[in-house]
Amino acid sequence: AQSVTQPDARVTVSEGASLQLRCKYSYSGTPYLFWYVQYPRQGLQLLLKYYSGDPVVQGVNGFEAEFIKSNSSFHLRKASVHWSDSAVYFCAVRGWWAGAKLTFGGGTRLTVRP
Amino acid sequence: AQTIHQWPVAEIKAVGSPLSLGCTIKGKSSPNLYWYWQATGGTLQQLFYSITVGQVESVVQLNLSASRPKDDQFILSTEKLLLSHSGFYLCAWSLDSSNERLFFGHGTKLSVL
Numbered sequence: 001a002q003s004v005t006q007p008d009a010r011v012t013v014s015e016g017a018s019l020q021l022r023c024k025y026s027y028s029g030t031p032y033l034f035w036y037v038q039y040p041r042q043g044l045q046l047l048l049k050y051y052s053g054d055p056v057v058q059g060v061n062g063f064e065a066e067f068i069k070s071n072s073s074f075h076l077r078k079a080s081v082h083w084s085d086s087a088v089y090f091c092a093v094r095g096w097w098a099g100a101k102l103t104f105g106g107g108t109r110l111t112v113r114p
Numbered sequence: 115a116q117t118i119h120q121w122p123v124a125e126i127k128a129v130g131s132p133l134s135l136g137c138t139i140k141g142k143s144s145p146n147l148y149w150y151w152q153a154t155g156g157t158l159q160q161l162f163y164s165i166t167v168g169q170v171e172s173v174v175q176l177n178l179s180a181s182r183p184k185d186d187q188f189i190l191s192t193e194k195l196l197l198s199h200s201g202f203y204l205c206a207w208s209l210d211s212s213n214e215r216l217f218f219g220h221g222t223k224l225s226v227l
Contacts, residue, residue: 036216041220041221041223042220042221043118043204043206043218043219043220043221044158044204044206044216044218045218046215046216049215090157090158101160101173102160102216103160104157104158104159105157106156106157107157107158
């Protein structure tokens, strides 16, 4: 069965600092990997996705993630965070075939101190 | 442009009472539709998905049911709420089953007392 682990439930950083949110997945086969962000009282929005090719993928608002197959990881990074990045971030995995179920991790709540 | 609308924004209901949550998608014909549930402080669980009118697949059993009476409408309901139903319910759509991107509504916050 597929699963996603986000080991850090909460992360607090200062504005301007660099950020890494960790994500480890379990999936047999070639995974589709995603990062979604949930702002307060809103639905989720896609930040970036990876299926194949360059293991470092660029997303919106300066976010990027790196797929490391040997480590089953898909960590999210940003060089310099802004207070508006405060939100909950979800990593997710699914298969590539039609109808594959999308499995989310537990989420990481990011707080950016001004 | 496509829009997704969920209603109500929030509900406070008593244990044992019925529930109906709605979701409509405008600007896209024959979307794939999904219901997700997020327990307070928890992760998202996919509850149902539908690829066409009248056809709904259950993913997780939570004493809830879903229906798709029209192409652009997805309804989540139960006749008897449990305390464990509290949480945040999100409707989402995608272009088709092979499309990896989900578009989420703003969600409905449900408190069962």
